[in-house]
Amino acid sequence: MRAGRITVSTRAFEVVDVPTPNAGAGQVRIKVGAAGVCLSDVHFLEGILSPGYLIGDCVTLGHEVAGTVDQIGAGVTTSAIGDRIVVIAGERNDAAQVTTMGFDYDGGWAEYVVTKAELVATIPDSLPFEQAAIIPDAVSTPWAAITSTAHVQPGEKVAVFGVGGLGIHAVQLLKIMGATVIAIDPREDARANALARGADFAFAPDDPELKNHRGLHAAFDFAGVSAVRKQGLSMLGEQGRLVIVGIANEPIVIPNDMAFTYMRTQIMGHYGSEAHHVVELIELAASGRLDLSHSISEIVPLENAADALDKLANKVGNPIRIVLKP
Numbered sequence: 001m002r003a004g005r006i007t008v009s010t011r012a013f014e015v016v017d018v019p020t021p022n023a024g025a026g027q028v029r030i031k032v033g034a035a036g037v038c039l040s041d042v043h044f045l046e047g048i049l050s051p052g053y054l055i056g057d058c059v060t061l062g063h064e065v066a067g068t069v070d071q072i073g074a075g076v077t078t079s080a081i082g083d084r085i086v087v088i089a090g091e092r093n094d095a096a097q098v099t100t101m102g103f104d105y106d107g108g109w110a111e112y113v114v115t116k117a118e119l120v121a122t123i124p125d126s127l128p129f130e131q132a133a134i135i136p137d138a139v140s141t142p143w144a145a146i147t148s149t150a151h152v153q154p155g156e157k158v159a160v161f162g163v164g165g166l167g168i169h170a171v172q173l174l175k176i177m178g179a180t181v182i183a184i185d186p187r188e189d190a191r192a193n194a195l196a197r198g199a200d201f202a203f204a205p206d207d208p209e210l211k212n213h214r215g216l217h218a219a220f221d222f223a224g225v226s227a228v229r230k231q232g233l234s235m236l237g238e239q240g241r242l243v244i245v246g247i248a249n250e251p252i253v254i255p256n257d258m259a260f261t262y263m264r265t266q267i268m269g270h271y272g273s274e275a276h277h278v279v280e281l282i283e284l285a286a287s288g289r290l291d292l293s294h295s296i297s298e299i300v301p302l303e304n305a306a307d308a309l310d311k312l313a314n315k316v317g318n319p320i321r322i323v324l325k326p
Helices: 039-046 129-133 135-149 167-177 188-196 208-213 226-235 257-262 275-287 302-313
Strands: 002-007 012-017 027-037 058-060 065-072 084-087 090-092 098-100 112-116 120-122 157-161 180-184 201-203 216-221 236-244 266-269 296-301 321-325
Touching: 002 302, 012 302, 027 084, 027 129, 027 302, 039 302, 065 112, 065 129, 084 129, 084 135, 120 275, 129 135, 129 275, 129 296, 129 321, 135 167, 135 216, 135 275, 157 167, 157 226, 167 180, 167 188, 180 188, 180 208, 188 201, 201 208, 216 226, 226 236, 296 302, 302 321
Parallel strands: 157 180, 157 216, 180 201, 216 236, 236 266, 296 321
Antiparallel strands: 002 012, 002 058, 027 065, 027 112, 027 321, 065 084, 084 120, 090 098
């Protein structure tokens, strides 16, 4: 089969022929219907991110995957041939370490991918693979950050810094929860998109109007920019939470410890999501409350995965999510 693989030691990426995997005991094989291209994949290629638990030097990328179960391993009773599913993007290995598909083990930029049977969630026929594929990260990561880390409540006032692939979904999800949402992004088209997706306000980071929106309950850094953290902290109210999701690979600096302690501000880190977050989002999408149809910027053949990475890295067309089709 064809697969998009990266050699970690050289950060070289290529779509190549590899053996088609078979489902072992407790596993299912998925015929991939769609796989998302994430900024984390770009960061992996650039050397900003590295796998923590990969065995070997090569891995198939892809941690956002939807498709059809086409082979079932011994002992599996929870899946059937033909099930339409999404794949949960992470698991704990035998040493209880949290590992991520497409980084620590082979992902779904391929014609087929094998995963543990408990790491799939069924999707309805009404949800296209292209939209379903992005749920396990682009949508579930902000959902988990909002609900399980920040514990945002209805009526709270929240800022979302960076309204690209993850942040735009945070805007939608916060509005579903009943929060007041301020979208902050230097790109005019991104701000316009945020307003179209439900944001109450949208500003450039240097807009003087932002001074009238201090006292926030929470702020989310989806940009992975150190300056965002400083600005976010300055806008928080008493016991406000700054949740860092974007990765800058730099120290986190508290500009003023007096203000930080006096206001009892919190800085919280967030990574990924859990299976129940994915299931909740599938239900929201199936009910029509969550519309992901505007999130798919382009559908690209797997063979052109390198071009998709380049487009995302250079923000060609300012994509939300580019999706690969084998």
